Amino acid sequence: MTTVGDEVGDPGAKTSVSPGWEATADLVVVGTGVAGLTAALRARELGLSVLVVTKAEVTDSNTRWAQGGVAVVDLATGDSVADHVADTLAAGGGLCEEDVVRYIVAGGPAAVARLRARGTTFDRADDGSLARTREGGHSAFRVIHAGGDATGAEVERALAADVGRQRVPVLERHIAVDTLRTPSGGVGGLLLLDRDGARCVVRARAVLLATGGFGQLYQATSNPEIATGDGLALALRAGAVAADLEFVQFHPTVLYTPGARGRCPLVTEAVRGEGAVLVDATGARVMPGVHPLGDLAPRDVVSAAITRRMAATGGDHVYLDATGIDGFARRFPTVHAACARVSVDPAQEPIPVTPAAHFACGGVATSPEGRTGVPGLYAAGEVARTGLHGANRLASNSLLEGLVVGERAAEAVAMDLAAGELAPLGRAVPRAVVAPIADRELVQRLMSRHAAIGRDADGLSGAAARIAAVRQDRALDSHRAVEDAALTLLADALLVAAAERTESRGCHVRTDFAERDDVRWQRSLPVRLDATGTPAVLAPALASGAA
Known part of the structure; x- marks a missing residue:
């Protein structure tokens, strides 16, 4: 077994491992944005062996491109947790879970304090206090920022630097292809591909997905090229439930x-x-x-x-x-x-x-501690649907969620390990992974035309039919194939959820059902793959998302 290096910057921790190697860890974190790196650092503090995996460089993530800031309450300014909660609920179009909103908002000040202790420098006002601005949907000046409009870059820099100081191993240029399954159906590690397409295996007691969103499902997006929804697709194939996939936020101003x-x-x-x-x-x-x-x-x-x-x-x-x-x-x-x-x-x-496409309000259904309905599988950040955002995310609540839930997910893994709830390391043999793939440009064009801000039944069904007609099963033997398979699967999942929701609410705007319908649709739509691997909306009685 090849041993993965001990720190960021160690070539053995990145891409110099030989094909066919294996590694083990208590926790594998997939993704290096605010949620993933925060979780990895907290898990390390709790004494877990941690491996971080990213398909790009350690500092490449959606977080890096976040401009606005972190929405966090400062009682000294006259703001309150109750007001921040109220603003979040108002923006969320009736689908936020109020207890989750309060839990995450209340955890913000302490999470930001720990972020600052890790080296993040926020802008200051003339009196020395943290400078705060106001953004859309907020009733108060509560958004702290760094470098004027470079908050994400500063957060990413500080967390990556701390990962290096704490010698948390990071495996760069490796993409997660599939989960390893335990005999009881849980998750016990990952099959990876290196940059050359060689297969690698990491066996772990727990896997935390922090892979961000899927803005590349559309032709124009604020997201970087890596935002192809790989983690969400991985979770769906592992049997997890997703929810609120129809709610894709388009930022008003790119x-x-x-x-x-x-x-x-x-x-x-x-x-x-x-x-x-x-x-x-x-x-x-x-x-x-x-x-x-x-x-x-x-x-x-x-x-x-x-x-x-x-x-x-x-x-x-x-x-x-x-x-x-x-x-x-x-x-x-x-x-x-x-x-x-x-x-x-x-x-x-x-x-x-x-x-332009900006943020996925939905994702893998989780508890506010990042637990999914699949033992051993956790998720945090944009890939997850905690119930914070509902039908439309409030500005600058995303970095807040990544900070709070990233920490809580690491703590949940540690607690579940201590309680004996996670399977021991196994010897499951990775399976050959084949998945339907459609042409990426065609998928992006169809989604931009029929599943963006204005949607209707004919457009949604037509897009689904066009994608179904051209997709072909292919082995996931390269980074590009993994990404294209994820985009194809997520297009199918989003289209089925958007067609099911015959109303307009939040980010989901139907031109043929222009009104909001609280009688029929004030609920989230859970989606899971059926026996054929096709996304299907679950009946409410069958929906069992987060543990």
Whole structure:
């Protein structure tokens, strides 16, 4: 058995292992964003042997690209946990679980304190306190930030540095293909592929998925290229239940560039928090009369309003007028640099913007401690559905969730190990994995056309039929194949959930069912693979998600 190196930066911890190696650990964490690295560090503190796996570099994640900040209450400012909870529930369209919301929001201040102790530096106000801004859907200035609009990059830097100091082993350029199963049906490790497609095995008492979202399911997204939903697909194939998959949040304002595909630069919501307003090509305001909070309405409301205005005017973008913000380049250096690359000066002219896929509100159904319904399998961060976000995520609650649930998931693994609830290391033989794959560009085009902000029955069924007609079973023997299989499976799952929900709520907007229907649909839709491997919506009585 080849031994994995002891620290980040040790070549043996990355990609120099020989084909066919095996390793063991108490806990394998898949993903190196805020949830994954926080969980790995906490598990190490609790005395667990930990291995972190990432298909890219240790600092590559959705977290790195987060601009706005962390929503966290400071009682000294007059804010309260109750107010933050109320704002989250209002944004979530009636599908948040209030006890989960309160649990995560209340855990925020302590989690941020520990994050700062790990080396994260947040911006400060003139009086030395943490600087706070307000974002859409928030009733208070509670969003702390770093580097102006580079919060995610600073959080990622600090956590990765601490992982190195604590000598937590990280395996880079390895992708998770399949779970190893215990005799009782639980999860006991992972089959991995290295960058050359060689198979590797990690046997573990527990696996924690922290793989982020699936923004690459769409043609235009704020997400990086790695956001292909691999962890969610892995969980579904392991028998886990997912929920709220139809709720994909489109950020209202990514920088518009004609014909842009892939990751588009985000124009953080904090720009509107500092006073910028949305206008159309004629200079007419977009948001007055749409929502009491105007330009600071929740994201689903703003994205839908922009989409309607574009349809009415025949345009493919609107504008964000930030010319009234003093010191824009200093406050928002990341946005300013992105604008400069397309010859836009935010101090002198409005910024062209359009909505793009941003965040998966649903995911693997878990408890707020990250437990799924499959023994040995845990999930945290965007890949998980804890009940915090409901039908639409409140701005800057994602980093908060990753911090709190990442820690709690590590603690849950330690408790379950101590209680003897996890299977001992086994000798399960990895199975050959074959899965349906459709052309990625076709899937992205169909999802962008029929499963974005405006959906209807004909479009959803047509997209599902087109994907079904072209997909073919293929061996998952490369990183690209694993990603394409995940996107194909998640397209099927999202389409079946979106077709089932015959109403409009939060991020899920149906043009053929334009009204919200609390009588029939104020509930989450659980999805699980049936015996043929096809995603199916479970009847409420059959839904058993998190443990």
